[in-house]
Amino acid sequence: MSLEINQNQPREEPEDNPSPYLTALGQFQSIAQRLALPEATSEKLKFAQRELIVNFPVTMDNGTTNMFTGYRVQHNLARGPGKGGIRFHPDVNLDEIKALSMWMTWKCALIGLPFGGAKGGIRVDPKLLSPTELERLTRRYAIEIKDFIGPEVDIPAPDVGTNEQVMGWIMDEISRDRGYSIPGVVTGKPVSIGGTVGRREATGQGLSIIAREAMKSRTLVPTKTSVVIQGFGNVGMHSAHHLTELGCKIIAVSDSSGGVFNQNGLNMEQIFQFKDSRGRFQDYKLNCETITNKEILGLQSDILVPAALESQITKTNASSIKAKMVIEGANGPTTPEADLILNDKGILVIPDILANAGGVTVSYFEWVQDIQRHFWGREEVNENLDRFLTKAFQEVANTAKSDKTDFRTASYLLSVQRVVQAMKDRGN
Secondary structure, three states: OOOOOOOOOOOOOOOOOOOHHHHHHHHHHHHHHHHOOOHHHHHHHHOOOEEEEEEEEEEOOOOOEEEEEEEEEEEEOOOOOEEEEEEEEOOOOHHHHHHHHHHHHHHHHHHOOOOEEEEEEEEOOHHHOOHHHHHHHHHHHHHHOHHHOEOOOEEEEEOOOOOHHHHHHHHHHHHHHHOOOOHHHOOOOOHHHOOOOOOOOHHHHHHHHHHHHHHHHOOOOHHHOEEEEEOOOHHHHHHHHHHHHHOOEEEEEEEOOEEEEOOOOOOHHHHHHHHHOOOOHHHOOOOOEEEOHHHHHOOOOOEEEEOOOOOOEOOOOHHHOOOOEEEOOOOOOEOHHHHHHHHHOOOEEEOHHHHOOHHHHHHHHHHHHHHHOOOOOHHHHHHHHHHHHHHHHHHHHHHHHHOOOOHHHHHHHHHHHHHHHHHHHOOO
């Protein structure tokens, strides 16, 4: 299968929809000013420590050769090795990866993990590749970045468009290059080669833990709480599953084709079965209305979970948000301008660096198990995930209360201060 794609075509951004990096930078700069950080420290944290761009050929099944562009960015490593996913998506670019790596720095610090922030990706639509093409692409990318990743250097994980199998190929390729098995070079890999139970659903499960604590803080009863989920990939699907287990009523969900809505609650068992068969919501007709991805954001609900991509809630549509709280399943789904509007409306926003931190937390557990060669059971993984995230939520809630600020600002105050302290302690 031949893949024709302009690798160097930048993604266009609407005027009200700033680049992810500008969003991340704006969030940091507001905190840097609030903390009165020294200019030298602030300047260091505005830039990534390392930005790697690789252009490499891949032989397609029909014998042609296509060029692809990949990235790996390490934002800050003061607290430990880099940690962050690898995404395969046609819109991947350096700007996006820089933003995601910065968010990973704050996320790891907020949860108390001994990692810095990193991120990677390839500009490609994996849906257009055959399994053998995908494997060749992955293995070649792994070789291109091999000198910059490792258990003590930078540990990739799955992200948008990648999965356990992709991580397995990367682990195998790096192990072959080094001459011995290195399970800790990636996380989110199959359990058979050093992965951990619970990693696949960890981000969605973690979001449900944060949602549980957020509902407690607003005296919402789960069985009387309605939820809207934009995006039904790994994060959205597992969030829906665990929120349903809590007793919440899922009234709308969407994927890239559109969404479905039922004010009285969707039959989630049917929804899960439909998605397991690789169905698209534009074709789902069982006891529901069809809506667009734009319309789903404006539905009346108790909780809105944007779990798609960046910059979904902007200054243009923020005033139409009717949820009582927004719990960010995706990275950077809300722009700074939209944040101000949501705060003025009294909507509680649980930021991505807290809400979707379950994945990196269980990745940390996997990394620890790989290093120790001692593996945990599901109960131990779940108990530790709950403990880490509940503690982080309470720290953020307490900071928001004491500083009389919103949850995003409180989260950044905690995380940036922890990174700055690590830099000081290292003499940076």
